[in-house]
Amino acid sequence: MATRVIAVANQKGGVGKxxxxxxxxxxxxxRGHRVLVVDADPQANLTSSLGVTKDRLGTYDVLMRAAAAASTFIDVTSAALRVVPDGxxxxxxxxxPDLAGAEVELATAHDRTARLREGLRDDVHRFGYVLVDCPPSLGTLTLNGLxxxxxxxxxxxxxxxxxxxxTQLLGTLRRVRERLNPGLAHLHLAMTMFDARTGLAQGVVEEVRTHFADLILRTTIPRTVRLAEAPSHGQSILRYDPAGRGAEAYRTMAAEIEARGVAGIAGAPAPES
Ligand SMILES: Nc1ncnc2c1ncn2[C@@H]1O[C@H](COP(=O)(O)OP(=O)(O)O)[C@@H](O)[C@H]1O
Ligand SMILES: [Mg+2]
Incomplete structure (x- = not known):
């Protein structure tokens, strides 16, 4: 199976990327996949949330062509899972934090948005899924993810x-498809921090559904304090609270993403505003 590289992006901060x-x-x-997660946000929240605290070679060095991608990979399986399946x-x-400088240092490079793709080229086939955590902006780092x-x-x-x-995000996706990455095929919208106690949340989900029907994943992520606590323990929710609602929802989302890949969502509207 070809590697699925999923950029997790939204220029709004605090939405659950x-x-x-x-x-x-x-x-x-x-579910038995080999997964690579890429921290493309200078705030490095993904890195610390998986228990990696020391400065290491990383995304910055790959973007600057100062390190081979494979030399930066850290095995975080034990921070992510209690029970590790075969494979x-x-x-x-x-x-x-030096990743913040990449935006400026790459400003005049003609290929500044293709550095991550280039850096991953030799190693991407080793993984079934690559997830890129983008920063809350539509600048060079997010474009590298896209x-x-x-x-x-x-x-x-x-x-x-x-x-x-x-709408702004969809416009960016359209331009990226036209000019930089025609292979950017699918858009999934994931509703996060759903609070069943407020009628507001239900209304928001319905509003998004009327605008973006097929793009929305069926899985909705609930608001739960366990999801907010897990990062400070350097553990994923599947390790920190595997029986809770947050872990359950993300397991369901993983199955849905996997199934969408198999079936394809070719019938879904193109990401256009
Ligand atoms: N489903 C959720 N329930 C409760 N808190 C959440 C949930 N998802 C994210 N959070 C918390 O909300 C804050 C923002 O989430 P985060 O994933 O860091 O967003 P982003 O990466 O988009 O800025 C973090 O403190 C995080 O722990
Ligand atoms: Mg973030």
């Missing part, structure tokens, strides 16, 4: 104004 990369990555590994594993390409990707997953928070910004 990093949480989704860690949890979905762990859930895919739990399942998760590796991390970590971020460090250019390397075969698919985009955009978490959408179940809150008032959830749709704000999605």
């Amino acid at each position: 990093t949480t989704t990369v860690a949890a979905l990555g762990a859930a895919l590994a739990a 399942g594993s998760i590796h991390l390409m970590p971020a460090s 250019v390397a990707a075969t698919e985009v997953l955009a978490p959408v928070q179940c809150e008032y104004l959830a749709l704000e910004g999605l």
Whole structure:
């Protein structure tokens, strides 16, 4: 099977990108896949949430062509899973704060948005899934994620104004497809932080559904304090609270993503605004 490279992107901060990369990555590994998660955010939340605290070679060095991608991979399987199935594993390409400088240092490079794709080229076939955690902007780092990707997953928070910004994201995706990466085929929208106690959340889900019907994953991620706690323990939710609702939801999402890959979503509308 060809590697599926999923850029997890939304220029809004705090919508659940990093949480989704860690949890979905762990859930895919739990299904027996070899998974690589790439931290492309200078805040390095994904890196610390998987228990990696020391500065290491990482995404910055790959983008600057100062390190081979494979030399940056850290095996974080034991931080992600209690029970590791045959064949399942998760590796991390970590971020460090110097990643913030990449945007400026690459400003005049003509191929600045293709550096991650280039860096991964020799190693990507070793993985079934690569998930890229993008920063909350549509700058060079996010573009590197989108250019390397075969698919985009955009978490959408179940809150008032959830749709704000999605139009801009869809416009960016269209331009990336036209100019930089025609292979960017699929867009998935994932509703996150759903709080059943508020009627608001249900209304938001319905509103997004009327606009983006087929793009929305059936799996909705609930708001649970366990998901917010897991990062400070350096563990994925599947290791920290495997029996809880958060882990359950991300396991369901992993199965859905896997099934969408097999069936394809060719019938779904192109990511256009
Ligand atoms: N489903 C959820 N339930 C509760 N808290 C969540 C959930 N998803 C994310 N969070 C918390 O919300 C904050 C923002 O999430 P994060 O994944 O870091 O967003 P982003 O990467 O888009 O900025 C974090 O503190 C995270 O722990
Ligand atoms: Mg983040």
